[in-house]
Amino acid sequence: MEExxxxxxxxxxxxxxAVAANMRPCDIAEVWALARHSxxxxxxxxxxxxxxxxxxxxxxxxxxxFGCAETAALDVGSPWLLGAVGVERYTRHFLMLGRKxxxxxxxxxxxxxxxxxxxxxxxxxxxxxxxFVFGEPIPIGPDATLFLPFHxxxxxx
Numbered sequence: 001m002e003e004x005x006x007x008x009x010x011x012x013x014x015x016x017x018a019v020a021a022n023m024r025p026c027d028i029a030e031v032w033a034l035a036r037h038s039x040x041x042x043x044x045x046x047x048x049x050x051x052x053x054x055x056x057x058x059x060x061x062x063x064x065x066f067g068c069a070e071t072a073a074l075d076v077g078s079p080w081l082l083g084a085v086g087v088e089r090y091t092r093h094f095l096m097l098g099r100k101x102x103x104x105x106x107x108x109x110x111x112x113x114x115x116x117x118x119x120x121x122x123x124x125x126x127x128x129x130x131x132f133v134f135g136e137p138i139p140i141g142p143d144a145t146l147f148l149p150f151h152x153x154x155x156x157x
Contacts, residue, residue: 011053
């Protein structure tokens with residue numbers, strides 16, 4: 001049996017295009033509901049925003065691109081993730097690595113804040129395991145789809 005090789009690399013356009021081409025249906029539905037973006041458009045916009053972006057690779061296959069965007073609000077970071085089909089098979093690996101990034105971001109920012117489609121249960125489950133807290137659903141986007149605000153207070157508060 002082949003050993004699973006897991007690593008995080010800086011996100012590149014090539015990694016982003018690979019994830020967008022095989023994006024999870026729950027993420028496709030979310031980016032469409034939020035702003036009518038295709039997977040490719042959502043990935044391109046995510047990689048263009050100020051902040052940082054990384055790629056989660058398993059056996060050299062890009063399975064998720066994630067990061068923390070700088071926001072207009074002082075000292076608030078906006079964590080985000082777009083995943084490919086199959087990323088859930090490596091939840092344990094990704095959570096171990098992801099916790100390190102979330103912990104670092106929580107040291108950098110007063111608050112981490114974003115929204116997630118209330119129907120996107122895989123992403124909600126990951127956010128819960130990473131320690132995020134959820135607010136009441138709010139309607140967002142062209143169809144007023146319900147999104148859950150989520151946040152994590154920074155550790156230096």
